[in-house]
Amino acid sequence: MPTPPLTVTAWLRWDALEPLLPPPGARVLDIGAGTAAIGSFLAHRFDYVGIEPDPASHAAAVERIGSRGVVRNMPFEELVPVGDFDLVCALEVLEHIEDDRAALAGWVRHLRPGGSLIVSVPQGRARYSEGDARVGHFRRYDPAELEGKLRDTGLADVSSVVYGSPWGNVQEAARRVAFRLRPSEKSREERTAESGRFLQPPTWGVRATQAVSVPFRYAQRPLAARGVGTGVIARGSWPSE
Numbered sequence: 589m590p591t592p593p594l595t596v597t598a599w600l601r602w603d604a605l606e607p608l609l610p611p612p613g614a615r616v617l618d619i620g621a622g623t624a625a626i627g628s629f630l631a632h633r634f635d636y637v638g639i640e641p642d643p644a645s646h647a648a649a650v651e652r653i654g655s656r657g658v659v660r661n662m663p664f665e666e667l668v669p670v671g672d673f674d675l676v677c678a679l680e681v682l683e684h685i686e687d688d689r690a691a692l693a694g695w696v697r698h699l700r701p702g703g704s705l706i707v708s709v710p711q712g713r714a715r716y717s718e719g720d721a722r723v724g725h726f727r728r729y730d731p732a733e734l735e736g737k738l739r740d741t742g743l744a745d746v747s748s749v750v751y752g753s754p755w756g757n758v759q760e761a762a763r764r765v766a767f768r769l770r771p772s773e774k775s776r777e778e779r780t781a782e783s784g785r786f787l788q789p790p791t792w793g794v795r796a797t798q799a800v801s802v803p804f805r806y807a808q809r810p811l812a813a814r815g816v817g818t819g820v821i822a823r824g825s826w827p828s829e
Contacts, residue, residue, distance in 0.1 A: 599801035604751035614674035620681035622784030624649035631657035669697035719763035724780030743824030756818030
């Protein structure tokens with residue numbers, strides 16, 4: 589499988605996400621697939637269905653996934669709940685949705701009994717900055733808050749992990765300054781739509797971002813164990829019948 593051009597941050601997210609995934613062959617729904625950078629990893633391992641409402645990102649995702657899965661171009665709310673997936677994941681999506689509780693309640697309806705929901709979001713409500721506003725975020729999340737919202741949907745065995753420091757701290761500081769100096773005049777909807785394509789590396793840069801990420805992937809693990817990170821991933825299980 590060709591390695592997709594993940595950003596350094598996405599490599600750090602994948603490092604934290606991979607141990608949480610189900611065994612190969614599971615049926616997976618990827619809500620907000622973006623250009624399917626991480627989705628291409630999922631499609632290689634699972635029976636993959638992606639949902640991406642932005643037409644430009646959807647086209648890139650279809651090309652990247654190829655025949656290894658399905659990527660549909662449709663709004664999230666139009667996906668009819670079927671209760672058919674072992675895993676529903678929404679990576680860097682929930683922070684873009686104003687009514688996050690309603691979104692979570694809708695997503696868990698796609699789970700089979702015993703299936704899992706995994707969401708990743710920016711960590712730390714107090715860290716909200718110009719960088720978040722630039723890509724259409726409504727908020728960031730503290731881990732306990734995110735876990736509570738997953739439990740409110742009926743999910744059990746909820747837990748979370750943080751990731752991203754120290755790389756994410758430097759990146760966020762740089763973006764905060766850059767976007768303070770050059771704010772976007774686009775609407776929140778436009779900023780959200782393009783967020784999956786924002787600052788993505790070119791295909792020829794895949795080896796460079798992967799190489800740069802390696803020391804930071806090792807550096808983030810002891811920090812994550814102490815609860816230090818710029819992102820958080822939460823997982824919960826839908827009760828078995």
